[in-house]
Every structure is written in structure tokens, then in C-alpha cells.
Amino acid sequence: MAQPSTVSPATLLKDELDIVIPTIRNLDFLEMWRPFFQPYHLIIVQDGDPSKIIKVPPGFDYELYNRNDINRILGPKSSCISFKDSACRCFGYMVSKKKYIYTIDDDCFVAKDPTGKDINALEQHIKNLLSPSTPFFFNTLYDPYRDGADFVRGYPFSLREGVPTAVSHGLWLNIPDYDAPTQLVKPLERNSRYVDAIMTIPKGTLFPMCGMNLAFNRELIGPAMYFGLMGDGQPIGRYDDMWAGWCTKVICDHLGLGVKTGLPYIWHSKASNPFVNLKKEYKGIYWQEELIPFFQSVTLPKDCTTVQQCYIEISKQVKAKLSKVDDYFNKLADAMVTWIEAWDELNPSGAKSAELSKVASK
Numbered sequence: 001m002a003q004p005s006t007v008s009p010a011t012l013l014k015d016e017l018d019i020v021i022p023t024i025r026n027l028d029f030l031e032m033w034r035p036f037f038q039p040y041h042l043i044i045v046q047d048g049d050p051s052k053i054i055k056v057p058p059g060f061d062y063e064l065y066n067r068n069d070i071n072r073i074l075g076p077k078s079s080c081i082s083f084k085d086s087a088c089r090c091f092g093y094m095v096s097k098k099k100y101i102y103t104i105d106d107d108c109f110v111a112k113d114p115t116g117k118d119i120n121a122l123e124q125h126i127k128n129l130l131s132p133s134t135p136f137f138f139n140t141l142y143d144p145y146r147d148g149a150d151f152v153r154g155y156p157f158s159l160r161e162g163v164p165t166a167v168s169h170g171l172w173l174n175i176p177d178y179d180a181p182t183q184l185v186k187p188l189e190r191n192s193r194y195v196d197a198i199m200t201i202p203k204g205t206l207f208p209m210c211g212m213n214l215a216f217n218r219e220l221i222g223p224a225m226y227f228g229l230m231g232d233g234q235p236i237g238r239y240d241d242m243w244a245g246w247c248t249k250v251i252c253d254h255l256g257l258g259v260k261t262g263l264p265y266i267w268h269s270k271a272s273n274p275f276v277n278l279k280k281e282y283k284g285i286y287w288q289e290e291l292i293p294f295f296q297s298v299t300l301p302k303d304c305t306t307v308q309q310c311y312i313e314i315s316k317q318v319k320a321k322l323s324k325v326d327d328y329f330n331k332l333a334d335a336m337v338t339w340i341e342a343w344d345e346l347n348p349s350g351a352k353s354a355e356l357s358k359v360a361s362k
């Protein structure tokens with residue numbers, strides 16, 4: 001029988017989780033999250049003009065980094081952190097020292113469940129991350145570790161232990177995460193469909209990971225959560241989370257880690273401008289037709305036993321196979337290497353354990 005998820009209040013992980021928020025706005029949205037977020041530490045990554053003052057409501061414990069800080073901390077390696085795109089958020093993952101990250105956009109508010117109760121999104125993410133995933137065999141009753149659910153008849157007993165969950169991908173009520181063409185043809189579409197489900201994305205299946213409402217185990221998968229080169233000075237924007245999701249999923253599959261999607265919902269309030277988005281996404285919409293088959297074909301050698309090793313291997317394959325799509329992918333492959341170097345510099349203990357596991361696997 002699956003163990004019911006007995007995770008008690010979200011504040012359990014208070015000292016083990018940082019909330020990362022990329023922003024170009026004021027952070028008034030935090031007021032609504034106060035009952036849930038106030039016990040936690042926030043890492044705010046201020047994008048755009050560093051001289052702009054970002055107002056954080058009183059009472060929150062936070063550190064804030066603007067572009068000058070990023071340049072000062074990373075020096076020449078700061079070139080791997082994007083500017084003028086929500087991709088800048090991954091700098092927050094790198095400077096965090098915690099085991100878990102929750103990242104949320106500043107136009108996302110507390111959603112209500114069908115009974116009208118406020119949804120504590122963070123608590124649900126924590127439950128997702130602390131219970132196993134089932135990537136090797138699909139459970140038709142969705143997440144078997146939830147209260148009131150279990151493995152269905154015919155589910156192999158040998159697989160019922162599951163694997164550690166690395167990523168919890170939450171969804172959105174109100175404004176869905178659509179690309180610009182879909183936004184343009186359905187400007188009034190709003191998501192009001194609350195689906196009370198969490199499922200593991202099967203091994204070998206890629207998915208479009210959205211960074212709006214996302215949690216992950218930084219110790220298990222942190223170095224793969226690079227949001228790429230996007231925005232200012234780049235031929236593409238708004239594919240930051242997609243890129244991270246494809247790399248992450250391939251690595252999770254290789255390392256035997258799980259990715260869950262479904263609950264929790266947040267309320268996404270603002271539709272970004274679809275015409276502006278179209279300009280940013282234009283190349284990505286073409287390129288994704290080649291990028292997805294590329295990621296579907298990536299194989300990682302057995303001796304890649306750490307996230308860093310897997311990530312460097314993917315960067316080599318990006319260079320070898322995607323540079324024919326556009327020279328941008330040469331630059332991106334180099335930035336992937338820089339990201340890992342910067343990650344290891346700021347997280348020397350993680351780099352050390354990666355080294356040790358390399359030695360152990362020889």
C-alpha cells in the first residue's frame with residue numbers, strides 16, 4: 001500500500017527552501033502570499049534597470065540582486081545570465097544555499113480550490129517533492145502517494161517504491177501559459193478548470209516546463225535548471241523555462257529521478273502582450289520543431305553520474321547537433337559550460353560531491 005503523504009505544515013522546510021522571484025515590477029503580490037511565504041527566505045532577482053527601486057512589502061526576509069550584483073559576483077561568467085527575460089531567475093538558484101527552490105512570477109496570486117479555500121501552493125509543492133515519483137509505469141489513479149489514492153490493480157509491486165522526486169511543476173488558473181500565436185487567436189480564454197490531479201511524467205516523455213509556479217530539489221537537479229541565454233542581445237526570448245525543462249527531464253530520466261505535474265494551482269493575473277511575445281518567441285516556434293527531436297535523441301553515457309557531467313555532455317551534443325540550426329546554439333552550448341563552472345564556484349560542496357561520485361563510478 002502506498003504510504004499516505006503525511007507531510008505536515010509547509011513551514012517544516014522553512015530553513016531548507018528559498019523562494020526565487022524574477023522581477024521587473026513592484027512586489028505587492030507578496031501581500032496576498034504573506035500567510036504562506038513570510039516564514040521563508042526570498043531571493044529576488046531584479047531584472048532591467050538596476051537603479052530602479054523595487055519595493056518589497058515589510059516583514060519579508062529577503063536578499064535582492066540586480067544586474068550590477070550579478071556582474072560583481074560572477075565577473076566574466078555573468079555572461080551566462082540573461083538580461084531582460086525571466087531567465088534571469090536562475091541566478092537565484094545558483095546563489096541559494098538551500099536544498100529546495102520554489103520559483104514564482106510576480107503576477108501570480110493565491111488561487112482558490114473548488115470549495116473556495118485558499119490554496120497553499122508552496123505546501124503542495126513540498127508534498128510533491130517529499131513523496132516519490134513513478135516514471136517507469138503509469139498509475140491511472142495519478143499520484144499513488146496522495147491521501148486517498150494508491151497503486152491500481154496490475155501495477156508491478158517491484159516499482160511501488162518509486163524514485164526521488166526532483167521537480168514539481170504546478171499549474172495556473174485564469175491566464176494559461178500559452179505561446180503568442182495561441183494567445184492571439186484566443187485573447188479571452190481563461191482557465192477555470194481545476195483538475196485535482198498530480199501525475200508523474202513518464203520516463204522518455206518530454207514536457208513544456210513553465211517557470212511560473214515551479215519547485216525543485218536543488219541538491220538533486222539544481223545544476224540542470226539553467227534558463228539559457230534569452231532576451232537582450234539574443235535572437236530568442238521566453239524559451240528559458242522550456243530549455244531548462246528539456247535538459248532537466250533528459251537528465252532526470254538518465255539519473256532515475258522523477259518529475260511531477262498538476263497541483264498546485266496559482267492564479268496567474270496578467271496576460272503579457274502577445275505581439276511583443278511573438279517577436280520574442282518567433283525563432284523558438286520554428287526551432288522547437290528541431291529541438292524536441294534533438295532532446296528525444298539525446299543519450300547520456302553510463303559514466304555520467306552527476307547532474308554536472310550530464311549537463312556538460314548535453315552541451316557537447318548541443319554544439320555538435322544544433323549549431324547547424326543556428327549559430328546561436330554554439331553560444332548557448334558555451335554558456336551552458338560557463339553556467340556549470342559558475343555553479344561549482346558558488347557551490348563548492350556540491351562540486352566536491354560531484355567529483356567524489358565521479359571517482360566512485362570509475
Ligand SMILES: O=c1ccn([C@@H]2O[C@H](COP(=O)(O)OP(=O)(O)O[C@H]3O[C@@H](CO)[C@H](O)[C@H]3O)[C@@H](O)[C@H]2O)c(=O)[nH]1
Nearest residue numbers: 022023024025047084085086105106107211212238272
Ligand atoms: O524582461 C523581463 C520580463 C519579465 N520578468 C519577470 O518574469 C516573470 C514573468 O513575466 P510575465 O508575467 O511578464 O510573463 P508571462 O508571459 O506571463 O510569463 C511566462 O513566460 C515565461 C517565460 O519567459 C515565464 O516565466 C512564464 O511563466 C515576472 O515575474 C516578471 O517580472 C523579468 O524578470 N524580466
Ligand SMILES: [Mn+2]
Nearest residue numbers: 105107270272
Ligand atoms: Mn505572467
